[in-house]
Amino acid sequence: MTRTRAVLLLGLFAAGLAFAWSALSSVDAQSPVKHRQVLVFIEDRVSFDELMAGADSRRVAHAGGVALMTTQAGSGPGARYSAIGQGSISGARGEPFITRILRAHSVQMCSLMRDSRVGEAIFGPLPSCSTTSLDRAHDGVVVVDLSSVTSTAALRRDYADTAAQLMQGNVDVPPGDRRVRALVIAPSTSPEMDAIGDKVTPLLMVDGPRPIRPGPAGSLTSDTTREDGVVANVDVAPTILDFFDIPVPKEMTGHPIRQDDPTDVRHLHQLHLDQRRIRLPIQLGEVAFVAALGIVGIAALILLAVQGRVPGGFGREVRFLALYGAALPIPLMAGGLLPRLTYPVVVPFLVLSVAALAEVAVAARWPGAMGPFRFVGAVGLAFVVVDSLFGWRGARIPLIGGTMFDGVRFYGLPNAFIALLLASALFVAVGLEPFAGFLLLLGTGLFAGFPQLGANVGAAATLFVAAGLWWTLRTRPRFGPREVAFVAGTFALGLAAVLLANRYLPGAPTHITGFVERTGGAGGVWETLRGRLAVGFGQIGHVPAAAIPVIGLLVVLFLVAVRPEPFRAGLEIAGDPWPAALVVLTVAGVAAFFLNDTGVAAAGPVFLYAMTALTFPTLLVERRT
Template sequence: MIMVIIDRLSWSDFTNPAYPNLSSLSHRGSVGLLQTTTGGSCEAGNTYLSIGTGARATGGGAAGEAYQPQEMLKSGESAGNAFRQFTSREIPLLGVGMVTIARLRQSNAALPYPVVPGELGEMLAQGGFRVACLGNADLPGEPGRYLAAIAMNWQGLVPEGRVGREVLRSDPYFPGGWRTDYQALWHSYLELRPRTNLLVIDLGDTSRLDGLRAYIEPATFQREWQAALKREDAFLGRLLAELNPQRDLLLVVSPTPSAVARQKGDLFTPLAMVGKGVPPGELLLSPSTRRPGLVLNTDVAPTVLQFFGLTVPPTMSGRAMETAAIGQDPDSYLAQTREQILFVHNQRSPIIKTYLGYAIGVLLIALLLLLLGEQKVARRWGLPQFLISLMVFPAAALLMPLFHLWNLLPYGLVLLLVMALLTAATLGLERRRALLGFAALASFTVALVLGDALSGCFLLSHSILSYDPSGGARFYGIGNEYMGVLISATIFGAACWLSLKPRRPVLLMVALGFILVTVILGTPRWGAKFGGILTSAAVFPVTFLLFRGVRLNWRTFLLLALAFCLLPVGFAFFDFFRSASAQTHVGHNLALVLSQPVQAWNIVTRKVAMNMKLFRYTIWSRVLMAGLGGMLVLFFRPVGVMRLFIRRYPFLYSGLIGVVLTALAAFIFNDAGTVAAATAVTFGIPPLFYLLLREPSASPDLSSRDSLLG
C-alpha cells in the first residue's frame, strides 16, 4: 500500500482538469470526502496523528518532530542522542524517530477516550509488515514531519525513512526558499518500495504554501499553488503508472483542510483509493457514517489494517472503508453533498438561534399575560397562533430537505411558508374540535420522524435541526434534537387522543406506539440512538401508568427499574454481537469497555462534561429554563389555574408530566442532553400555555378518565 499525502487540498483542486492525474482518480478508483475532526483543532499535528491512531487525537507541533538519527536539532544535539535521552531507545540507522513521543502519549492520555500514538505502525509491525515514510512538510525553522505520526509504532519509531533535507531542493522563488525535490523523492521511492509493505509519502509543498499563506501576496500564492500542484500531480502520475492494480493499493489523502476552508467551516478534504479490490467510479463508504461518499479520518487506519488482513484493535474508533455504487457521476454527487453539508454547518446556528430566541420571547410574553390574567389581550395579539408555530418548527425543518434549497434567503422564505401552512392546518382542526389539531400535529410529527428513520434517514441527515456532519458528531440515525421531539410528541399525541376518545382501544394503541418508538429509536439499522433507549425506557412506562391512573408503589418502582435496566442492555448486546462493520458506536463502545473497564468511567465523564458545557454556554438551556421555569411558576400563580387545568385535562396533565420526565431523562442520559431536553418541551410547554390562554368556560370537560378505566 502506498499512502500519498497531498495536504490542504480542496475539492475544486481535486477535480480541476488542469491536474489530470488528480482529477482522474474518481474514475480510476473510488473517492470520498474525508471528515477531519480531531481531539483538538484541525491542524496538521492533530489530523495526521488521528489517522495514525484511528482515534481523534491531539498532537500539535510536537507531532512534527520526527528525525533521522544523524540530523541536528536546534539545541545542537543530534536527533539520535536526543531520542536516546528521552526514551532510552535507539533510532535505527535508516529509521526515523519521533523525539516527542512521550509528550504525545501524555497529551492524549488526558482525553476522555483511548488514543494510542503509534497504533497503526505497531499493529503492522506485530503482523510482520514493514513500514517506511518519505518526504516532509518543513517550514523555515519549523519541522513538519507529521507523516511519521501515521507510520510510527508505539515506541515512536519508523523502521526506515527519508524525512530530512535530502528530499528538498533550494528554490529562491518558492515561499520559504525550499520545496520538494521530486527527482530525489522518486529515487528514494524506488529504493524503499521493494522492502516496504506500507509506504507513506508526504509531497509537502501545498502544506508549506498554506502554512505561509498569511505572508504571501495573493497573486504570488495562486501562481505558486498551481505550480506546486502541477508538480505533485506529475509525481502522482508516475506512481499510478507503476501501480499494479491486482496487488497494490494507492491511497491519496489530504489530512488537513486549508486555512481558508477552516474559516468557511469546511472540514472535509478529498480522499481517493485506487487499486486492489477498489472498483472504479464508486464512492467510499464507512460504517462510521453510513453515508456514501463520507468517511472519517479515523477510518483510514482500520482500512490499512484490513488491507493487510489484520484485526482492528478496539482503541481505534474508526471502521474499515467500503465502496458503494450510486448510479451517477461521483464528482457531481460529492460536490452537491459538500454544498448541502456546508449550508447546514454555516446556517444551522443563525437559523436555530433565531427560532430559539423567538421561542423564548413568545413563552415569556405568554407567561407574563397569564400571570396578569390578560388572556383576552393575548388572544387579541394572536399569541395562541405564535405558540402553535413553536410546535410546528420541528416538522417544518424536517420537511425542508425535500426542496433542495441550499441558499439562505429562499430556504428561510420556504421554511416560514411551511411553518405558516402547518400552523394554519393545526388551528383549523383546533377550531373544529379542541385538541384535535394538537393530536394531528403530534401524530404527523411522529410519523414523519419514524417514516424517515425507516426509509434511510434522508430528511434527518439533511435537516437544519438535525446533526451537523461537518462537526463529526453524528452521521446516521435519529440525533438528539429529533429524539427529544419524537418522544415528547409521542407522549403528547397520546394524551390528546386519550382526551378525545378515552377508550381501551386507544390505550392499547398508545402502548403499541410507545413500543414502536422505543424499538425504532434503539435498532442499529434505524434510529441507532442508545440515549433514546435509556430515555424511553425511563419515561414511557411511567407515563403509561399515569394514563392508566395507577399509583406508583415500591413494587411498581422495582418493576420499572428492572425494565429500565434490561431493555438498554438487551439493545447494547444485540449491537455488540453483530459484525464489526455493522456495529454502531454502542456496540463498539461496549467492546471497548469489556476490554478496558476503565473506559466506562471515561464515557460517563465525557457525557457529563458535554452536558454541562452545553447547559452553560448554549441558548438551548435558556429555552429549557424558560419553559420549565414558566410551568413551575404557574403552579403557584395565578392561584388555582393549574388545578383547573388538571381537572379539565387529566390525560394532558399526565402527558405533561411525561414530557417533563422526558426532558430530565434526555438531559441525564445523552451526551448533548441539553439539546434533547430543550426540544422535548416543544410538545409540552407551548400547548400548556395555549390551553391556559383560552377562556375557561370554552374549554370542554375532558376528564373522563374513569370511562377509560371502567
C-alpha cells in the same frame, strides 16, 4: 515547474519504478499476490475544489473514488492528525496505533519529503525511503508528506495534480504479483477554508493495478458514515490495515473505506458550504422565535391571571404561536431534503411549512381540546419513521445544525431531534388506552435504539424512562417505590434489548456496537452511563447557561404538579391524560440532558414542547370564559 517539484517528481518516479520493477521482475500469470504497497500522499490544508481542479485528479477519482472527509477530533494541538494515526478520537498518546500494528505484522514503513511535521504527527517518526528497502518480500507503506511545500492555494493545486500523476504511475501498470493502494489525505483545513466555513477535506483513493482513464468521478464511503461520498478521518487507519488483511482492532472507531455507487460529491460539498453559510443566522432566527414566543406567552398568561381574560383576539394569536412552536422541529429536520440550503430556499420553506402545518392541524379538527397538538404529534412521528426508512436523508443535514459533515453523527437519530420523537409519541399516546400508549412509547424507544433505525442509545434510554413513567401515571393512583421500580425495570430491560440488538443483529456495525464491545460487560456499561452523567453535570459547571433548559423543564413540572390558576383550569380543559403527558415530557427531558453526551441539544427542544403544550390549553380558558 519549481525546482522542488522537479526533485520530488524525480524521486517519487524513481521509487515508483522501483516498485514496478520489483513487481514485474517476477510476473507470473498464475502466481498469487506476493506483496502489497500503500502510498499515502499527505496534502494538508488542500480543499476539495483545489484537489479536483486538476485533470489528473479527476482521472484517478474515476478509476477509484473521492469523498469528503470529516475532520472532527478531540481537543488539544495536533488532535486532527493523531485521530488519523490512532483510528479514533480517544486522544491516546504515544506511538500511533496504526504504526504499532503494522510493525507487529512485519509491514515496513518509510517516508519521503520529511521536512514537514504533519506525517510524523500522524504516523510517528519513520525512516527515510532512501535508506529503507521495500522489496517484493515485504509489504510496505510509503508516506509522502507534501505539507511543507503547499503553503499557498496555487501550490496546493499544483502538488495535488503532481500527486495524482504519481498515483497513476504506480497504479496504471501491467498486472503482476503486486497490489497497490494509493491515497491522498488532507488532515486539516486551510485559513481560506476556515474563512468560508469549509470543515471537510478531500480524500482520494484508488487500488491497482488498473487502467486510469477519463470519466465521471467515483465515490467512497465507509460503515462509519454509511453515506456515499463522505468518510471520516478515523477511517484512514482501518483502510490501510484492511488492505493488508490485518483485522481492525476494536479500539479503532473507524471502518475501512470502500468504493460505492457513484454520487455527486461536488453537490454534497456545495450543500455543506451552503449550510455553513446560513447556519448561524438561521439558528439565531430560531432562538429569536422561541424567545419571542416565550415573552408573548408569559405576557398573555400574566394578563389572564390578573384580569381573567386576554384582550381581543390576542389569546387566539398566542395559541397559534404555541402551535407554531410545536410544529417548528418537523421542518427543521425536513429541511435537510432541500436541494439547496440558501436563504431564498430555506427562509420561505421554514415560514410557510410551519404556518401551513399549524393551520392544517387546526383545520383537521381532531377530537378534544388538544387535537391540534395530537395531529402535529402524528405528523412528526410519521415523518421521523419515513425519513428513517429512506436512510435519514433529512436528519443528515438538518437546518438546526449538527450535520453529518460535523463528524459527530452520520446516521440514525440526531440528539437534537430526540425531543421531536419523544413529544410526537407522547402526543399520540394521549389519544390511546394506557397500555397501547405504553407499547407505543416502548416501541418508539426500540426504534430509536435499534441498528439500521435510530441507532441512538441516549434517545432509546430517554424513551424507556417515558414509557415506564407513562404507564404508572396512567394506571396507578399514587407514585411509590413499586412505581419507581417499574420505571427502572422498563429502562433497564429496554436498554439491554437495544445493546444486545446492536451487538448481535446482522448488518453493518454501529457506534453502539463499538460501545458495547469496548465496555466489556454490564460493569463497563454502567461506568459509561456514569460518565455521561458526569458530562451532564460538567456542562452545567462549565457553562451555567446550559442549565436553562433543565430549569425551564422543572418550572413546567412544578406548575403541572401544583396547578395554580389559570393553569389548573387550562389542564382541566385539556383533559385527564394531558397533565400526565406533561409530567412524562418534563421528566424525560431532564433525563435526556444527563443520558446524552450533548445534553443541551437533547433537552432544549423538549422545553419548547413542554412550554407550548402548557400554554396552549391555558389560553383556552380565556376562550371558554
